[in-house]
Amino acid sequence: MSYSLMICLIPILPLLGFAFIALSGKRLVRGFATLIGCGTVFVSFVFSVVLFVKLLNRAQPFQVTMFNWISAGNFSSSISFLIDPLSSLMLLIITGVGFLIHVYSVGYMHDDAGYNRFFSYLNLFVFFMLLLVMGSNYLLMFVGWEGVGLCSYLLIGFWFKNQDYNNAANKAFIMNRIGDLGLIIGVILIFVHFGSINYSAVFPKAASISTSVLTLITILLFVGAMGKSAQIPLYTWLPDAMAGPTPVSALIHAATMVTAGVYMVARNNILYSLSPMALELVLVIGLITALFAATIALAQNDIKKVLAYSTVSQLGLMFVALGVGAYASGIFHMATHAFFKALLFLGAGSVIHALQGEQDIRKMGGLRKYISITYITFLIGVLAISGIPPFAGFFSKDEILANAFAQSPTAWALAVITSLLTAFYMFRLLFLTFFGKTRASDEVIHHIHESPGTMTMPLIVLAILSAVGGFMGIPELFGGNNWIGEFLAPVFSQSIELKTEHHLSNTTEYILMGTIVVFTLIMIALAFARYVTKAHVPAAEGSELSAAHKTIYNKYYVDEIYDTIVIKPLFWFSKLLDIVIEKSGIDKVVNLLGESVNDWSRIFRRVQNGHLGYYIFVMVVGVILVIAFSYTR
């Protein structure tokens, strides 16, 4: 099979899967829907692996043009795909993790009436996500970008009979829309200033465009990334998005879609590298988000909410990496994060499944002995995200921290605090869920069972990936050659040339690394002392909390603040418009028109009296008038 055909098939297969499942609807037998849903993604994964291997010993990226899509004046855009190391890596994550999550969904959604619908949405999502990362121009990326937003909306509101879930879906969609506006304006500006929207035409020209224009463009693009990747101030939709089924949270809201912003910034690395101000903004936003979300996660009691805030925080960390110009580190962390966060979400899903839908960690505890596979895999995920060597998170996080230290020690300090908080709240989650006494009701305990094989298999595979995933980026310090950095280097070559290399001495790196690991272990010990030894359980709903705790528990009241300063005034304003313009302006005019038509027609309907003779008479008079008229002219 030729490579270009393979490249085209990678996104098309999930699209066909979607079309087939969606059009067949409920008539399709479940087994068949499963086969198509998982099969198409699996074939895409196989193709991605083949391409990846091929790309390893090939200097040039693959570029395939399917057809010319839009062509108007000097604007043209084609459906064409670019497979370079960056998108190849993304392909592996999307199709690989995506396939595992598809398999997991078979078990998780087993009893759901919307089984086929679920798989059709998942396939559609995979298609759009592939389009996003494979597109070789901004417009195609934008199509994918919007498409994944749509699928996110559909899947958050998957159980649409619950109004809260619908509200969460709306919130996600609207928040994303705000970001998307920035993105599309950025793309338009790119076209205006570069005269093209193809990556291959834009990037080489970047150096010849003035910095102020680039700064504007990159900041606008970053606004899009803020929405999609849940950064301050547009992050509030992500925790609410946990309303969707857990596999969705794992696939869309942890592993793939939310990293689209990171991908986009990394893809445009040269534009960012040329505008230091925008890069500074990325760094600051990333840092604030990482720290802010980590503190919120400390006091959440919903297992998925903790993970959601952790995702926001980790995404912030990725932006920190991008902000200090360490694009490869950001992508590296994105890859490992995809493994361990998908693992954690799926593990949480397995816990929820075992407890018949219970998500409150205050009602869990002691699950270690009931669901041991879930426990072990979850533990690996927690170790990975906390940055314990040699698990995946350690290497990627360490690389980000080292790069941050080289750039600015303040950023490093904040990132380290985030990382330590991460270790604390993740172990808090682990201990409250799996250790101590079981706090669930007897009836629930009676029904606890390990999840079926379709759910545990993906967990095990992801656990292995989380354990060894970090080895693709072993730093030179440990005798590795930072393979992933080398692999991605062609994508970031222009930026690497621009960047002045801060090189830390080996001693410094050892000290930094050692300190962080020691402090992380201390945090884990603290969490152990508090939640296992003292068996502390977070206070029940409605009990007195200290002011600080209460603030964090209520997520700093950000939702309330947004409600007060944005949503309420907006409603007031629309109410005002409703009364002043709609009701007394437009409505009056429209009603007047309608009534006058009514009145006139009441008069003129008398003309139609039903007598044939009369009609003929009118016709004759008409003919005579026409003739007379044409003669007088």
Place this chain on the structure above:
Amino acid sequence: MLIVRRKRMNIPIEYYIWLSAILFGIGVLGVLYRRNAIIIFACIELMLNAVNLLMVAFSSYLNDANGQVFVFFIMAVAAAEVAVGLAILVMMYRNTKSVDIDILNRLKG
């Protein structure tokens, strides 16, 4: 040739025009003022034939056979129309026991 032409010129074209116009007018008035469907029907035929007459007259006047060909077509169509029209009349009579078109006023808007 000249002799033939003079003979034909005996009746000027205006006469034909006037005759046709009068016949047509009678047809129109008949359709407008009579209530009996059969009479109306006859009046429609009268109008058609007024036109036919005019066509033949012009055809002869202009030495052009096309007009007469058209007349044949019109007569054929008129014959078909009579068949349909009379069928409608019969049905109308069967349903209403009358051929007065004032009964047919259900087209009211």
